[in-house]
Structure formats: C-alpha cells, structure tokens
Amino acid sequence: DTGVSQNPRHKITKRGQNVTFRCDPISEHNRLYWYRQTLGQGPEFLTYFQNEAQLEKSRLLSDRFSAERPKGSFSTLEIQRTEQGDSAMYLCASSFTGPLVDEQYFGPGTRLTVT
Amino acid sequence: EDQVTQSPEALRLQEGESSSLNCSYTVSGLRGLFWYRQDPGKGPEFLFTLYSAGEEKEKERLKATLTKKESFLHITAPKPEDSATYLCAVRTGNQFYFGTGTSLTVIP
Numbered sequence: 001d002t003g004v005s006q007n008p009r010h011k012i013t014k015r016g017q018n019v020t021f022r023c024d025p026i027s028e029h030n031r032l033y034w035y036r037q038t039l040g041q042g043p044e045f046l047t048y049f050q051n052e053a054q055l056e057k058s059r060l061l062s063d064r065f066s067a068e069r070p071k072g073s074f075s076t077l078e079i080q081r082t083e084q085g086d087s088a089m090y091l092c093a094s095s096f097t098g099p100l101v102d103e104q105y106f107g108p109g110t111r112l113t114v115t
Numbered sequence: 116e117d118q119v120t121q122s123p124e125a126l127r128l129q130e131g132e133s134s135s136l137n138c139s140y141t142v143s144g145l146r147g148l149f150w151y152r153q154d155p156g157k158g159p160e161f162l163f164t165l166y167s168a169g170e171e172k173e174k175e176r177l178k179a180t181l182t183k184k185e186s187f188l189h190i191t192a193p194k195p196e197d198s199a200t201y202l203c204a205v206r207t208g209n210q211f212y213f214g215t216g217t218s219l220t221v222i223p
Contacts, residue, residue: 048209
C-alpha cells in the first residue's frame, strides 16, 4: 500500500502527558499537512510543510503543539501537556507540487483520547 | 472572516433519487474549492478541485460546479454505496478551511 500512513491509529493518554504522532506521506509528495477533526466537524487546518520547511501555522495552534518534518520525509506532531480538549482525530495529508498541488491525500488518522 | 457553510447537514435519498449538496463560502482570495468524501472512521477522500466560476467537473454519478459564491455537488441516480459525509473546503493562501459536511444516506 503506497498511501499516507499514520501511527499510532489510537492513543489514550492522561491529562498532562505528552504525545507524539507520526505521518508517512506518499513517497513522491513534497507537501504535508496536519489537521484536527472533532466529531461532527470538518477537518481544521493546523500546519503545512513544503519539504522540510514549515510554511504555515494556524493561529489556533497553541504553543503546546509542535510539528517537524526532518529531511522532508515523515513528519511528527507533538502535543505537550495534553488537555481533554485535545481529544480528536489528527489527520495527515500529502500532495504534489505542480498541476496536482491541491489534490491532498489523507491518511486514516490518529484518534487521541485524553482522560 | 473566511467561512465555509454546507447545507443541508443531513440528506436521506431513495436509491435513484437525484439531488444537490450546497457549499457557500466567503473568503478573501480564493485559490481553489475542493470536494471530499469521508466514510466513518476514515480520512477524507479527494473528489474534485475547482478553480474558477463556471468550472464543472464530473466523476461517475457526481458533478461539481462553482460560482463566485457557492459550489454544488450534484448526485445523479445515487446508490447506497454513495452514502458518506461530503466535505467542501476552500484554499486561501496556504490555509485550507473545511465546512462541517453533509451526511448523505442513500436508502435501497
């Protein structure tokens, strides 16, 4: 399977703990996006990378959230000092640069539950 | 403020009963409008990108159209396997804003 993969698929953590999620994009894609989705809502944009450069961050992304994409390959999203309001599905997507730049391919998501 | 609104929130159709989903938007500097399909527990699946008013795209039973203020996703003769949540999103700059989706149920 050459689609976008995310790990872990599910994560349960206690309030105040740190968590890290991983996203492996489609290999030839150089753009990578992170979104958060809560039940009954559409995905909410968090941040965007082109290669290893983080080019855009949502104003909603608090300083407890940090994302990296070393070497322009996989990406990690870390949440420090988790809060119950962080419970959500975290989605990663990737795309090409070029004519198909806006065709984002999403992974299956990581469901975070903060207790 | 950039905003995307989808209607209706939920739609139940009999198999073969055609209908349309609406996505209205207010954004500064639209750089594209997108339609996705999302099945429960899965990530969204890309359907269409539209860039300019008057543009139309088709795929099987789906047809997307775009005006300066809204987009429609027309579903012709739907089948039960078309049941899903349909999401609309807009791009402004390098940010993407999604609507809350229309949950479509097609009854055999």
